Amino acid sequence: MPVVSKVTCPVCGSLCDDIEVVVKNNVITDVKNACAVGAAKFLDYSNRKNVKPLVRKNGKLVEVSLSEAVRKSAKILADAVYPIMYGWSSTSCEAIRVGLELAEEVGAVIDNTTTVCHGPSILSVKDVGIASSTLGQLRHRADLIIYWGCNPWSAHPRHVERYTAFSDGRFQKSTWRAYISRLGGALSKKRLRRAINLILRRDAFATPEVTHEIPYTMFQKKRKMVLIDIRRTHSADAADYFLQVEPNKDYELLQAFRMLVADEELEVDQVAGVPVKTLEEIADVMIGCELGIIFFGQGLTMTEGKLRNIDSAISLVRDLNQRTKFLIMPMRGHFNVTGANVVSTWQTGYPFAVDFSQGFPRYNPGETSVIDILCREETDAGLVIASDPVAHFPKKAAQNLVRKPLIVIDPQTTPTSLMADVVFSPAYVGIEAEGTAYRMDHVPLPLKKIVNPPSPCLSEAEILRRILQEVRRLRSKPN
Amino acid sequence: MPKLKVLLQTVRTIDQGTGKEHGKLSEEYQESVAICQVDPEDMKLIGMREDGNVRITTNFGSVVLRLVKSQAAPHSKIVFIPYGPWASLIMNPETHGTGMPSLKGIPAEIEPALKEKVLSVPDLLKEYYKRE
Amino acid sequence: MTHLIVKNGFVYDPMNHVDGEKMDIAVANGKIVEKVEEKKAESIEASGMIVMPGGVDIHTHIAGAEVNSGRLLRPEDHFRDVEAKTAITRSGVGYSVPSTFTTGYRYSRMGYTTIMNPSMPPLEARHTHEELNDTPMVDKASYPLLGDWWFTLEYLRDGKIKECAAHVAWIMVATKGYAIKIVNPGGLEAWGFGQNVRSIDDPVPHFNLTPKEIIRGLCKVNKLLHMPHTIHVHTNNLGKAGNYATALDTMKCVENLASGDKPIIHITHCQFSAYKGSDWRTLKSGAEEIAKYVNHHDHVTLDLGQVVFTNTTTMTADGPFQHGLYQLTSNKWVNHDVETETTGGIVPFRYRRKSYVHAIQWSIGLELALMVKNPWRIYLTTDHPNAAPFITYPQIISWLMSRKAREKTMLRINKRARHKSLLPSIEREYNLGEIATVTRAGQAKALDLKQKGHLGIGADADIAIYNMNPELVDPSKKPKTVRKAFENTAYTIKNGEIVAKDAKIAKPVNGKTFWVNPQLSSPTEVADDMKRRFREYWTIEYENYSIPESYLATSTPISVKAEV
Structure with a gap:
């Protein structure tokens, strides 16, 4: 049976890179060297509920084509005055790079889970x-x-x-x-x-x-x-x-x-x-x-x-x-929360809570951090990636998040994705897609692609890239 | 009904970690996250045994959870709840200008709630985050 | 590809002995060519302007873990200096530690087209390359830190030069590096337990060899591998009074390894290693002694590390030095040790005109530049951002070209320092040809980048055009005009395309990333040895350490044939 060795575990900030994964017919059948949480991730990741993108129509999330979901997302972000883009610490640096470019393009506030952690x-x-x-x-x-x-x-x-x-x-x-x-x-x-x-x-x-x-x-x-x-x-x-x-x-x-x-x-x-x-x-x-x-x-x-x-x-x-x-x-928690800080810092000078609404990076936690923005009810749209704020934000902040148009990019069905207007189910990075992540001590490590994702699941970076292209297309059109 | 004033701590647990990987709508997740860990001495004070339900109330909300005897006692008058949608209902959103809400060391009251039910994730969402 | 012709400019191309001649430069397919058909070519009217090869910076901290920690540490540095997004450029921030895009744009607007990132912890090389991928407009490369790597220390201790060379070759490929960087040799290993070494003969704790043996050993390794650049050395005792003696010892210790007039050692940011005196109070310039040595020996090149009075951020791999600076200033301090390899530190720093020490430091840099006779042996840097941000280069150029400019600054510095400074006795003023040498030609030569730093046929068409007429402006008398001219080009041409024009980015482009690929006779032996010992030395796996070539946005390997 083919064994993929030296796999980096996409769970916590320890980023153990000595995992061995046994794969049979594109299915992971066994995991060695991982801890209980890591093993659970490799063995149970595939129980996703849906592979197709969803869009809320008449109050219900229904399956749509990828391009429709991309168009709808781009429209939400392009129409918003002060959108927030939140999550990022359980995805790859490659996705974060595109996310920052998208945030800059639409004048969003981009914040990662650091804001409620370290x-x-x-x-x-x-x-x-x-x-x-x-x-x-x-x-x-x-x-x-x-x-x-x-x-x-x-x-x-x-x-x-x-x-x-x-x-x-x-x-x-x-x-x-x-x-x-x-x-x-x-x-x-x-x-x-x-x-x-x-x-x-x-x-x-x-x-x-x-x-x-x-x-x-x-x-x-x-x-x-x-x-x-x-x-x-x-x-x-x-x-x-x-x-x-x-x-x-x-x-x-x-x-x-x-x-x-x-x-x-x-x-x-x-x-x-x-x-x-x-x-x-x-x-x-x-x-x-x-x-x-x-x-x-x-x-x-x-x-x-x-x-x-x-x-x-x-x-x-x-x-x-x-x-x-x-x-x-x-002790950083999510496997790439350090990467989220690192990439954000080299592109914008700041590690989280970056506000692009004035065309350049601005940073003032307490003001430009996502909990505060939500509690002040200032935002008019949201994009959440690889994170579950409805489950983890204080009630008042989460309530104000789900009240506005919301895009969720997450392979798992979560309380947040259940509340969304558009849901993308991307490939799991580190299992179904490759990328880069940073250990808690800033050591960068490669994330491997071990199995193929189900069709039509794309990597998070690719989904964001398509939304960015669509936003640019919408903006270049004469009104 | 005996009420007890406590300090509330939200925490990460290994079961919450694995439960999360099983999916947030799974029974494992609810089993491992919709719980409140209490010092055995404090359990006596409110007249509770393990696996009964308790109601925890803070200035920011109230929630029913399954009581679990703490394995890390003694920690008198301190209760622990894993991060998750239940804990979030009673958290303090104040960030004091740091961006970080106050998730640990929150004054709270616990009391037995033997007849009340722990909300499932879908019910919880319906009740608190219902979309307009 | 477009054809270009730069017409009627005053061309300064010291490598080809062109010194201000009025001539046309033809460009086709990204290269300098003999001529192009004028009708088909885009013409740039450069009459009354200076035409030089694109600038080359041999030592500038622009990317990687250390620089990024500097960015994180200094929000106050960013608040006052922002760049907004435009239709074609990305936004950014930062005065002394700018974000990646801003770094690329600012270098390009100043006419620089190739820059070298001198401090890459091998374990974190992937990070450096990720940032270089996001640094547009310029070609670049990085030097891995190898002076305190356990493999280096062990093989040199055991006298196994060839094995050491083979392993250095391996890490050069694994990290996609360009040159051997040595920082406070031995001192960084000692810093693992909070100690340091005091001279090049002070043994490294637990390893039983001296800094001298490390420097000499890696110098031999460098020759065996036929690396394009020499060893690039940040000396022991950097930033300490009396350290000019250490700098001289460092240069002398490889003297007998030299052959012919080819340099074999580069002492970087030499200003920081040119202090006489026994403490800060008695600090004096050691520039004269160092210049004298360099003027009589061909095996050394230097770069300046020129101080400019401003608020900047110091960052080096020299952990113990940065700790000393923290103790001196009580400022915020970052330390970052990297297992089995190196250390690093960051402390914000303000150079004040009225401080005796800072004013002496300022003077030393210029003294070195003016007392080393041959401009091919000393290069203009600020060790960005350690002595000043790179955007201060135009000001330094004006000091080099004008005694008047130096005197004007002298009037405003600390009085005692003014009396001690050697500058009033120095008449020398650089001419434009010499400026072209210390800002591009000499640096390209030291790096052995054959396509860079000149405008001969076949060179990369990287060209900087500055709006100043050397027939009308006397740089000696008009330092402000000089400074203004060098701040922004009229045109920057990269790979045959106009990428910046009149202080604005005209076309964002990606630069290449150079790295050296030494060809060993038996590379598998090293790989096996590394694999065997990997887990003992590091906390990541062998397979995850090497960076695949595909990771670099525009990988440009340079193959060299090694003697091992």
């Missing part, structure tokens, strides 16, 4: 910069790995194995074995505790008390992993130490670390629910490492403080670079 991180990078690297640098060298406000076990399942604590590098080795023995230890401890609880007639399955004691392994001169979050997720099990922070208190905790790194005293007993003594010890571990890294997720970007949390985290890393080498990286 938007604050980017705002903060613009304020203070960022000390970062590619993931291999961390695999080879990082001896202190901190995941803060993120859950790699669920959101980036192979991240730890491929790039950090469980990967082997030139100067640092995998801590996989230590983890296994620790797991065994933890398990017997749990049994012991239950036994004691039974003897003492306490609730046998009571949840353990939160402990702030730092295990001795944290002070050894070898690779270690720390998880900082508001709850003990599965990711915490893989870590040497789990630090539980009170919700919305990350900023305080970060600032406390900054003070400690600067050798200042904290004149309180605890910060964000953590004893200062514990913080002091962790600060010492940070200063004493050879290369440290903080990966952060939406536990920092979405909670109170938003971009100020990230300012503080990046500033902590800046401070630590006076003492040792320290880096920081956002």
Whole structure:
């Protein structure tokens, strides 16, 4: 059976490129090396409901020809005064390039899912910069790995194995074995505790008390992993130490670390629910490492403080670079959200929320970002690609989106596509079409075409190109 | 009815990830996303067992979800809901000038809603996003 | 294809020893030809104008991961400088780090037709080429960063020059690169753990070899591969007081590898490596010593890295240097290490006339340009955007051509710096032929781009026509007129087509992307070795690392026969 190897997985920002896919008669029958989410994508992608374009007629979506759907889309965009074009992070750079050209042509606002994900991180990078690297640098060298406000076990399942604590590098080795023995230890401890609880007639399955004691392994001169979050997720099990922070208190905790790194005293007993003594010890571990890294997720970007949390985290890393080498990286979610930022930046200077309504790129998140535009009810048409804002935007924003003419380009049937006026079902990029995507650390990778898409599904780039041509044709016609 | 004041967190879960790949109208998706993860201690406070339905209300809306016992306890008075159309009904759209709505750490109230139903995606769309 | 004839212009074509003669230039099918039938050709009246080959820039950061991070970092740079969409051109923004389309248009309007992107992390080469595909109007190429690549370090440590050469050839093809770029050799590897090297004899941590061995080794590799350009070196200790000695050591360390009068090393943005003194307070110019060395040795070429007083963005692969600059300024700072290969950093920077250090830096660049006697050995750059954005070239041209212009600026700079500057003692003023040499002919020669930088028969028809009459205007006395003339061409001709006219883009075109394809005697051996070790070194797969030729919008490989 033909095996396609070294396939890049089009799911999350880890962009694992070692996937093997078994194909039989243009159908994927097996997937190797992928995580559960990746495997689900390769094996279940093909259950699309419709292959033909749909247009809403008399309130119902009905199948139409490709050219009719293109004409209808072009008319919607050409007639609109202030359309928004949203999504982009689950498609190829090639499609994004055409999308930007189309947005410029029709004077649209083009925004990607960064706006509701790591938007604050980017705002903060613009304020203070960022000390970062590619993931291999961390695999080879990082001896202190901190995941803060993120859950790699669920959101980036192979991240730890491929790039950090469980990967082997030139100067640092995998801590996989230590983890296994620790797991065994933890398990017997749990049994012991239950036994004691039974003897003492306490609730046998009571949840353990939160402990702030730092295990001795944290002070050894070898690779270690720390998880900082508001709850003990599965990711915490893989870590040497789990630090539980009170919700919305990350900023305080970060600032406390900054003070400690600067050798200042904290004149309180605890910060964000953590004893200062514990913080002091962790600060010492940070200063004493050879290369440290903080990966952060939406536990920092979405909670109170938003971009100020990230300012503080990046500033902590800046401070630590006076003492040792320290880096920081956002855990980007969608497989090409980084690409959406990258392409938008090289064409327009700005990574998201770009407003072309004045004929040149303008950028002011809070004003030109899609949630704000929708909540202010300013837009009069929308194009959504490879994204599902009706499911993920706050109700008020989603309601204002579906109230206006809406074009959706998405191979899946989603709450958003069900609400649309025109629906295109494109080829799945990375499975049925090729392209380029950027890993969370800005490393570009090729997306492969493994099987043929059903007719008449075209790539997203091609659909956009045809809409752009049609818009130009409409505009060149004398009124 | 016992009500409990909590902080609401929207989160990503691996089941939501795989459920999403099965399709957003699938049962897997609803099973894994239309849920609310609660600390066992808090479950006692509102007198609830697993798999009963609860109603969660914020300043921005209210929604019924299936209650699930949290595997990551303790996290007293904090509840977790995966991203999805149900969570979106009660999110705070305020971006504070950043473009980013407030999706974590939202004050909310939960209460038992044993007799109420969790809306399916099509019903939810009909109710909240009905086109004119 | 169209036929063109450029009539009656004053032609400056130093490669063909034409120095301001009034003559016609005939163009057919994108090339310079002996003559065309006048009736069938489009005629461009260039009387009273200067005709030069299209400009060539040997070192300008215009595309790739680093540049794009610079764009991301500087919204304030974009707000004040926008270009609106027109019927034929794309919109854009940016003063010091312009977006890709704007970069292409601005170079073209200035009469430049070939530009070299000098800093490409191999792992992210795909990104660089994606951006180059979106950079219109100019031909271009990129130099992969190879001075701290683990394969380089290991093979040179073990004395395996031929193996090193074979692997460099492999990566040149894999990344579609043009020349071997070396940045702070050894220092970038050390920066992986937050350290640096202090001299060319300071061993690289964990690798047991010195920067000198890296420079010499890659210089030998370059010769074995018969690369068109020399090794392109950003020295150790860049931007530090006292570093002119390091620059001299770097040039000297390959002296005995030279043969004949052919250059074998290019020291880039030399201004940043020409500082005397022990700290910023005692900073002095080391230009005299460097110029003296270059005037007596044929194996070195330089480019300037001329400072202009403005608000710009510094970006280099020199991670430790950028960290130092961040400590100095407390400004925003981007660091980007690339596994097994290189590093990178970005810090916004404002050069102020009244700052002693900045004024000295400004002076050093011009001193170098004026004290190196042979214009074929030193080229006009600003290391865009490190010392200034490329749109400041016309101003630099006016300084080179006019003592009066220099003196006028001198009056406004820091007083102490003015007293220390060597400029008042320098009488030299460039003539137009020399300007043509340092802005196109010399650079094309250093790059061995045989079709570029001249207007001889068979050359690419890349022509810049500037509206200034050398018979009526004395550049020495009229620096403002010179500056204005070089800001926008009357016509820019690319591949035989008029692409810009009177400061406006007339026709958007795609440029070629050059890359070097060294022909090895046994390329499969290298490929097997790479495959075996790939997963140990990088986090992506061997098969996904190489960039297929189809990825380049207009791929133009240059084959060279290697000696390995």
